[in-house]
Structure formats: structure tokens, C-alpha cells
């Protein structure tokens with residue numbers, strides 16, 4: 001892993017009104033890395049992902065994806081906010097998978113996966129369909145392509161959501177607790193798809209409470225609390241031998 005990091009956060013701050021949520025996040029996610037983000041509820045994990053994906057604008061520090069500032073352009077040492085249309089172009093390259101799958105309920109699995117490349121990139125139906133079929137096959141849903149979301153289990157819906165994000169051929173995938181809304185017996189299939197994606201070299205940031213996945217698949221792990229990075233490193237080290245009391249207290253509850 002060499003060259004520019006895929007994500008670089010330097011002193012990133014974010015407030016909602018008077019609530020100061022991110023209080024100076026510093027981290028780097030390298031190309032091809034599986035980067036796990038863990039921490040207690042309310043620590044700012046989702047907020048940070050939303051900043052990376054331009055759903056929120058950072059209000060202090062610098063955040064860049066693949067060498068490009070998120071939401072801003074720098075000119076002669078000054079930052080200028082990007083227009084919505086420019087933000088949309090940056091966002092295309094980032095796939096996001098949420099806890100709730102947010103599939104279009106009136107569309108089949110296949111149509112869900114075909115939709116964005118056609119609407120956003122102006123791709124032909126034939127090309128979009130060919131890719132969607134390949135992706136649904138890859139996530140183990142070859143025989144469910146014609147099903148509507150209501151005809152799929154939660155785990156199957158989440159795998160459609162992953163295929164849908166991949167259809168835009170992102171350079172970075174963000175996962176926000178992708179398995180925490182699933183029945184336990186459905187978690188494994190989704191984690192298998194994520195493991196396969198990691199092996200293919202995708203750069204992934206994964207907010208998760210699945211410490212087994214983090215330990216096995218993760219290249220780095222960050223423990224966040226109160227809007228700052230408390231501790232980071234190799235997942236096996238951080239989980240096996242946490243250095244900070246806050247990390248120890250958190251892990252004693254989830255492990």
C-alpha cells in the first residue's frame with residue numbers, strides 16, 4: 001500500500017447547532033484497506049461517514065478522498081464550497097450501505113441494482129443489466145433477481161443494497177452497521193459478501209459491532225469516543241490489548 005491515502009482526515013470538526021459532535025478527527029485510510037470504526041452510541045461514527053460521503057459538510061479541519069477535498073475547492077490557499085452539482089460528481093465514486101437497506105420497494109432486485117448507473121451515468125439498459133446480473137450473482141442472489149424487496153429476507157435485501165452500491169463502480173465503500181438490523185442467522189451471508197469484497201481489493205470503511213469480522217478481515221481499527229479517535233492500530237492489537245481505559249470499558253461490553 002503506497003501513495004496517497006484514499007481518505008485523509010486532519011482535525012475534522014462537525015457541529016449540529018450547539019452540539020459539537022466531531023472534535024478533531026485525524027485518521028488515514030490507505031488504498032485497498034479494510035478500516036473498521038468502532039465506538040459507543042453517539043460517538044460520531046455515522047456523522048463521520050456522512051461527512052466522507054458529502055451528506056454533511058465538515059466545519060473545521062480538512063477531509064479528502066483520493067486526494068480531493070470533500071465539499072470544497074482550494075484556490076490560492078482559500079477554501080470555496082463546491083456547488084451541489086460538483087458535490088454530486090464527487091459522491092458518485094463512494095458507495096454507502098446503511099443499517100436499513102433503503103431499497104426501492106416498487107422495483108425488483110435487478111431493477112434496484114440497474115437504477116443508478118442508468119439515471120446518474122446515463123448508461124444503456126443493456127450494459128446496466130449485464131453488470132447488475134453479474135453483481136447479484138456475486139452476492140449469491142442469482143435466483144432472486146426478479147424478487148421485490150418485500151419478497152426478500154433482511155440479509156438478502158442487504159446483499160442487494162451492496163450490489164446496488166457496487167453498480168456505480170465506487171473506489172470507496174462505506175458500511176454503517178450493515179448487519180446490526182439483521183437476525184443473527186442472516187449476518188454471516190452479508191459478512192461473507194463483505195469479506196469477498198475486501199479480498200478483491202476494495203477500500204472499505206466499516207462501522208461495526210462485529211468484532212470477529214474486524215479482527216479477521218480488518219487491516220486497521222479505530223476506536224472513537226466523544227468525537228475523537230481514542231485509539232487506533234491493527235485490529236488484533238487494539239481488540240486484544242487495548243491501551244486506554246475508555247477502549248477497555250467499551251470492549252468489555254461488546255466482546
Ligand SMILES: Nc1ncnc2c1ncn2[C@@H]1O[C@H](COP(=O)(O)OP(=O)(O)OP(=O)(O)O)[C@@H](O)[C@H]1O
Nearest residue numbers: 016017019021039040041042043044045046047048
Ligand atoms: N442531523 C443531526 N442533527 C443534530 N444532531 C445530530 C444529527 N445527527 C446526529 N446528531 C447527534 O450527533 C451525535 C453523534 O451521532 P452519530 O449518529 O454520529 O453517532 P454514532 O456513533 O453513529 O452512534 P450509533 O452507534 O448509535 O449509530 C449524537 O449525539 C446525535 O444525536
Ligand SMILES: [Mg+2]
Nearest residue numbers: 045046047176
Ligand atoms: Mg451510527
